[in-house]
Amino acid sequence: MLxxxxxxxxxxxxxxxxxxxxxxEPVTGPAAxxxxxxxxxxxxxxxxxxxxxxxxxxxxxxxxxxxxxQASGRRMFNPEISxxxxxxxxxxxxxxxxxxxxxxxxxxxxxxxxxxxxxxQSVDPYFRFDGNLVFSLFGVELExxxxxxxxxxxxxxxxxxxxxxxxxxxxxxxxxxxxxxxxMLVYGKFFGPENNRGLGVEGSVLLPLPWYAEVLASMTDAxxxxxxxxxxxxxxxxxxxxxxxxxxxxxxxxxxxxDDWSLNWGVSAALGPNPTGRGNRSxxxxxxxxxxxxxxxxxxxxxxxxxxxxYLYRLRQVPQRLLRDHGGYAYLIWHFSKRxxxxxxxxxxxxxxxxxxxxxxxxxxxxxxxxxxFFPTEFSRLxxxxxxxxxxxxxxxxxxxxxxxxxxxxHGAHAF
Amino acid sequence: xxxxxxxxxxxxxxAGTAQxxxxxxxxxxxxxxxxxxxxxADVDVRSLSLSTQDPHFVDARPNxxxxxxxxxxxxxxxxxxxxxxxxxxxxxxxxxxxxxGGRGYLDCSNHVALKEQATGAVDRSQGDIHPGxxxxxxxxxxxxxxxxxxxxxxxxxxxxxxxALFRTNLDAFKADMQKRIxxxxxxxxxxxxxxxxVYHKSWTxxxxxxxxxxxxxxxxxxxxxxxxxxxxxxxxxxxxxxPRALLxxxxxxxxxxxxxxxxxxxxxxxxxxxxxxxxxxxYPEYVxxxxxxxxxxxxxxxxx
Numbered sequence: 001m002l003x004x005x006x007x008x009x010x011x012x013x014x015x016x017x018x019x020x021x022x023x024x025e026p027v028t029g030p031a032a033x034x035x036x037x038x039x040x041x042x043x044x045x046x047x048x049x050x051x052x053x054x055x056x057x058x059x060x061x062x063x064x065x066x067x068x069x070q071a072s073g074r075r076m077f078n079p080e081i082s083x084x085x086x087x088x089x090x091x092x093x094x095x096x097x098x099x100x101x102x103x104x105x106x107x108x109x110x111x112x113x114x115x116x117x118x119x120x121q122s123v124d125p126y127f128r129f130d131g132n133l134v135f136s137l138f139g140v141e142l143e144x145x146x147x148x149x150x151x152x153x154x155x156x157x158x159x160x161x162x163x164x165x166x167x168x169x170x171x172x173x174x175x176x177x178x179x180x181x182x183x184m185l186v187y188g189k190f191f192g193p194e195n196n197r198g199l200g201v202e203g204s205v206l207l208p209l210p211w212y213a214e215v216l217a218s219m220t221d222a223x224x225x226x227x228x229x230x231x232x233x234x235x236x237x238x239x240x241x242x243x244x245x246x247x248x249x250x251x252x253x254x255x256x257x258x259d260d261w262s263l264n265w266g267v268s269a270a271l272g273p274n275p276t277g278r279g280n281r282s283x284x285x286x287x288x289x290x291x292x293x294x295x296x297x298x299x300x301x302x303x304x305x306x307x308x309x310x311y312l313y314r315l316r317q318v319p320q321r322l323l324r325d326h327g328g329y330a331y332l333i334w335h336f337s338k339r340x341x342x343x344x345x346x347x348x349x350x351x352x353x354x355x356x357x358x359x360x361x362x363x364x365x366x367x368x369x370x371x372x373x374f375f376p377t378e379f380s381r382l383x384x385x386x387x388x389x390x391x392x393x394x395x396x397x398x399x400x401x402x403x404x405x406x407x408x409x410x411h412g413a414h415a416f
Numbered sequence: 417x418x419x420x421x422x423x424x425x426x427x428x429x430x431a432g433t434a435q436x437x438x439x440x441x442x443x444x445x446x447x448x449x450x451x452x453x454x455x456x457a458d459v460d461v462r463s464l465s466l467s468t469q470d471p472h473f474v475d476a477r478p479n480x481x482x483x484x485x486x487x488x489x490x491x492x493x494x495x496x497x498x499x500x501x502x503x504x505x506x507x508x509x510x511x512x513x514x515x516x517g518g519r520g521y522l523d524c525s526n527h528v529a530l531k532e533q534a535t536g537a538v539d540r541s542q543g544d545i546h547p548g549x550x551x552x553x554x555x556x557x558x559x560x561x562x563x564x565x566x567x568x569x570x571x572x573x574x575x576x577x578x579x580a581l582f583r584t585n586l587d588a589f590k591a592d593m594q595k596r597i598x599x600x601x602x603x604x605x606x607x608x609x610x611x612x613x614v615y616h617k618s619w620t621x622x623x624x625x626x627x628x629x630x631x632x633x634x635x636x637x638x639x640x641x642x643x644x645x646x647x648x649x650x651x652x653x654x655x656x657x658x659p660r661a662l663l664x665x666x667x668x669x670x671x672x673x674x675x676x677x678x679x680x681x682x683x684x685x686x687x688x689x690x691x692x693x694x695x696x697x698x699y700p701e702y703v704x705x706x707x708x709x710x711x712x713x714x715x716x717x718x719x720x
Contacts, residue, residue, distance in 0.1 A: 151512035254478035
């Protein structure tokens with residue numbers, strides 16, 4: 001039993017030990033063999049080691065080089081800064097287009113979708129900072145500003161600040177990462193024009209399995225008309241208990257089917273309160289897949305075909321009723337030459353009759369889109385998109401878009 | 417119960433001892449081959465990319481982050497070669513040892529003299545340039561040797577038990593390379609001053625090592641695909657110099673190069689982009705393959 005207690009003590013002490021040591025040591029390999037704490041280590045020994053390490057860290061502090069996630073060999077203290085501008089010209093065959101996204105081309109004419117200023121840098125050996133400010137013609141919006149831990153043990157990682165929750169595959173992405181230039185309908189309807197985000201904390205762990213499997217949980221504010229429509233949304237509610245926050249849970253798995261084929265699969269849940277009365281809840285469940293073929297083994301590695309699809313199911317408790325609706329999308333991208341790609345997309349969202357929380361949108365809606373994009377370099381993109389939008393409560397209409405995107409500053413790295 | 421606890425403790429705490437080999441991940445296969453030459457049977461080596469992939473544009477597939485999660489060492493080309501994909505993997509790996517600046521992170525560009533370092537103002541109107549210098553330095557085998565030295569030194573530091581072995585392997589590798597370099601240089605004596613074209617400025621180190629004369633690039637600027645006007649100008653300007661060869665990695669599109677080669681009289685050489693590490697090819701075998709292809713265009717008999 002004694003061994004058990006020490007082991008658990010170790011579990012709780014190790015994270016702080018890692019912090020006190022500067023960069024955490026790798027936990028595998030021969031180096032680890034020498035540093036792995038023995039089971040019979042006593043408390044006094046740990047305390048002494050901690051003190052010694054703190055003193056050593058203080059002594060070494062001025063010369064310490066913080067590890068960073070930059071591939072650059074140059075050392076600079078200015079953060080990496082980049083600016084990405086998205087501009088569009090739109091033409092709709094209706095006077096009242098119903099684009100959902102806060103950064104969509106929303107009316108006929110020229111549109112500034114957004115000018116994103118992204119700032120990122122390692123804070124110290126323990127944290128990295130990421131910030132995204134989005135400028136529109138009349139204001140600035142703090143899209144994201146969060147810190148990510150860099151050296152937690154046991155494959156853990158935590159984030160805190162304002163961030164897009166990692167629900168599904170589409171939610172945490174920014175407009176310049178999108179293959180189509182407007183927001184997915186289902187995200188606009190279930191979460192709001194900015195996708196789901198909020199102030200909060202997130203923890204995640206990479207499971208010790210032979211394949212990539214990550215489990216994450218976050219707790220964020222359930223308020224915000226732009227990003228939590230299914231939860232408190234624009235309602236002004238005071239927080240009384242932990243039940244007044246939104247909780248997001250997700251499992252993300254990746255299967256490298258071969259060098260050329262990749263499959264990503266995720267399941268997510270976003271759970272939180274809604275404003276229709278104390279205790280009433282909204283639950284959103286989702287699953288997403290991303291299947292990509294890129295023939296890297298045959299030296300045509302600029303070519304790829306990718307299929308992405310998501311399905312979301314929503315339950316909302318309101319007085320005397322349980323509302324159920326769902327929606328999703330699927331799109332296929334064919335990057336057929338080094339500079340060109342084309343894609344098709346279909347989206348649908350169901351509606352709930354007499355929806356008390358969403359009276360404007362209580363019938364089904366389908367939208368089909370096609371796009372053709374030209375990438376002069378990886379720092380610019382010109383594209384054309386056509387939408388055929390079919391809200392059941394009014395006549396179908398067309399949308400035509402021409403978009404231009406430019407990116408300057410630090411070279412960003414692309415997530416898969 | 418006691419047995420269960422003992423087993424659990426062994427699994428949880430003893431995992432490090434069970435896996436007493438260095439687990440090394442490299443960004444490109446050339447570095448993996450160099451690491452294998454130095455580490456021998458006592459290290460596990462894996463490359464994040466294949467030789468058929470353009471190392472500028474590798475997908476940050478999550479299984480690669482998993483490889484980095486378990487890695488003791490990450491060895492990269494540096495010079496911003498991997499800037500578009502590696503940082504995502506490093507962050508996703510949850511392993512502070514392999515973050516840039518970590519004890520297991522080795523940037524080989526710090527151990528060679530980089531050419532074409534930017535002086536003065538730099539922006540992307542000059543193309544997708546690497547301000548710190550041209551990162552395709554492994555095309556000169558002298559730099560391969562320099563990297564192998566840096567790798568051996570790092571491995572010895574991280575695994576002192578096998579340090580002597582790594583140094584012995586390094587000495588053997590260097591001796592072998594010295595002999596081979598002398599052979600390659602002898603074979604290339606007659607190539608000195610031969611005018612050549614390249615697709616991307618990725619052959620600079622090879623060209624300077626062998627004393628070839630670069631007279632034009634198919635890409636108007638690094639990373640920018642050729643326009644018809646540029647191709648016409650390139651042909652007009654270089655045809656008279658009678659370029660002997662057009663050097664290009666197999667992962668770049670060949671249509672334009674074929675036309676340029678045909679119009680200028682150059683031989684289009686489709687060269688492997690890197691060591692076929694996944695097929696157990698070694699780094700000297702890769703240089704050999706490149707040299708033998710070059711021989712097809714520039715002639716063998718002169719040097720032999």
